[in-house]
Amino acid sequence: MPAPALAEGFPSWTEALTALLPHRWTHTCYSHRLHRVELVFPGLPPGFDGVRILQLSDLHAGSMTHPEALRPVMDAVRALPTDLIVFTGDLVNAHEREFEPLADIMAGLTAPLGVFSTLGNHDHGDDLKWDTQEAKTAHFERLCGWHQTLGWTLLTNTHHLLHRGGDTLALVGVDNWGAMPWVSKYADYAMAADGIPDTCFQILLSHHPDYWDYIVRKQFPQVSLTLSGHTHGTQVGIECGWVRISALKPFYPKWSGIYRAGHQVMYVNRGMGHSAHTTRIGIFPEITLLTLHRAQN
Numbered sequence: 001m002p003a004p005a006l007a008e009g010f011p012s013w014t015e016a017l018t019a020l021l022p023h024r025w026t027h028t029c030y031s032h033r034l035h036r037v038e039l040v041f042p043g044l045p046p047g048f049d050g051v052r053i054l055q056l057s058d059l060h061a062g063s064m065t066h067p068e069a070l071r072p073v074m075d076a077v078r079a080l081p082t083d084l085i086v087f088t089g090d091l092v093n094a095h096e097r098e099f100e101p102l103a104d105i106m107a108g109l110t111a112p113l114g115v116f117s118t119l120g121n122h123d124h125g126d127d128l129k130w131d132t133q134e135a136k137t138a139h140f141e142r143l144c145g146w147h148q149t150l151g152w153t154l155l156t157n158t159h160h161l162l163h164r165g166g167d168t169l170a171l172v173g174v175d176n177w178g179a180m181p182w183v184s185k186y187a188d189y190a191m192a193a194d195g196i197p198d199t200c201f202q203i204l205l206s207h208h209p210d211y212w213d214y215i216v217r218k219q220f221p222q223v224s225l226t227l228s229g230h231t232h233g234t235q236v237g238i239e240c241g242w243v244r245i246s247a248l249k250p251f252y253p254k255w256s257g258i259y260r261a262g263h264q265v266m267y268v269n270r271g272m273g274h275s276a277h278t279t280r281i282g283i284f285p286e287i288t289l290l291t292l293h294r295a296q297n
Contacts (some may be wrong), residue, residue, distance in 0.1 A: 001043050001203050003281075006034050006072075006073055006076035006164075007032075007033055008034045009031065010035065010239050010241065011133045013211035016240035017238075019180070019280075020279070025279035025280065026279055028276050028280040028282070028284060029279065029285065030069040032070065034076075035162075035287070035288050036289050037267060037288060037290045038293065039065050039265060039267075039291070040292075040294060041263075041295060042294075042295040044201055044224075044292055045132075045168065045169060046264060047163075047165025048162075048165070048167060049292075050291060050293065051083050051084065052081060052290070053083070054085045054205075054288070054289055055085075055227050056086070056088075056269075056272055057207075057228075057229030058088075058089065058120065058272060059092075059099075059273045060122065061091060061092045061094035061209060061273070062092055062098035062275075063273055063274050063275050064078065064102060066118075067101045067102050067105060067278055070102065070105050073272075074251050078108055078109060080133075082111050082289065084114065084171075085111045085116070086117065086118075086171075087123075088206070089120025089123060089145065090116060090121070090122045090273075090275075091117075094128050095128065096125075096143040099143075099146050103149065106150060107149075114153060114162070114211045115150075115151060115153065116153045116154075116173065117173075118205040118207060119207065120230060121176045121230070124140060124186070127138060127140050131172045131198070144271070150161065155172070157173070157188045157191045158192050159171060159173065159195075159274075161212045162194060168203075170200045170202045170203070171202075171203050172186065172202055172204045173203065173204050173205040174187035174189055175187050175207075176207050176208055177208055178230075179210040183208070186213070187218070188214065189223075193220075203226075204216065204223045204225070206226055207228060208228065209228040209230060209268050210228045212259075212264075213254065213296065216264070219260075222265065223264060225264075225266075225267070226265070226266040228266060228269065229269045230268075231256065231271075232253075232254065232274060232280075233256075233283040234248030234273075235274055235281050236248075237277075241283070254268055256269075270284070270288060271288065
């Protein structure tokens with residue numbers, strides 16, 4: 001497996017079309033793209049003007065059949081200038097032991113404002129058969145323990161206040177919530193945001209983009225930015241220039257990139273891993289570097 005480069009932005013037409021060829025499908029899984037995103041908010045506190053947020057999502061460790069191919073990607077990620085790092089869920093496919101071969105590869109992420117994470121639908125072990133509820137609970141605690149081992153602060157229906165330049169920002173993390181009947185609904189924003197000052201600018205980590213559409217936009221206007229993942233862009237499609245086609249769009253209209261509703265913004269990360277099938281056909285895995293700016297009156 002050739003060592004991948006952390007190329008920037010969307011692929012060229014040559015790269016995009018080549019990624020559709022069968023012999024390239026597995027290689028594309030380890031050809032990560034860095035997407036630089038600039039967002040402007042009128043209410044962003046002055047102290048956070050220009051803050052850089054590195055978003056990782058959807059590692060799906062159990063699908064990483066070539067874990068060493070991820071090492072140069074993470075070396076490049078650790079070299080990026082960033083103020084805050086977040087991981088928006090799905091560390092594994094199903095079982096926490098999948099992460100062990102990747103533990104040292106994913107280690108060493110640091111940022112001045114900290115490294116934070118939340119959970120995805122795959123992290124709870126709901127798709128596995130357990131002999132007892134106690135066994136499932138023990139597994140879940142071990143999964144959460146990996147976040148602690150990495151030095152990540154896990155936000156599951158809770159928040160953390162960040163301080164910079166004399167100002168304060170609330171980073172809120174909710175557990176997974178999907179609209180489909182069979183998807184877990186563990187998120188509780190009201191619990192997560194309890195105690196946040198009314199005037200505080202809020203960034204929400206929510207693995208599933210459904211939560212923004214069905215809950216946040218309708219009930220919680222105080223959330224300015226939501227960072228999500230989950231979709232992987234369905235791993236099948238093509239993105240190049242203005243052409244963005246995904247097989248997932250009929251089921252998830254908000255499948256990647258920036259979405260807006262009034263003053264609220266959601267960014268959906270395409271995921272750094274893969275699941276269901278060990279290929280990416282035209283949709284490259286993603287690392288996101290978001291820079292937030294305060295609107296100038």
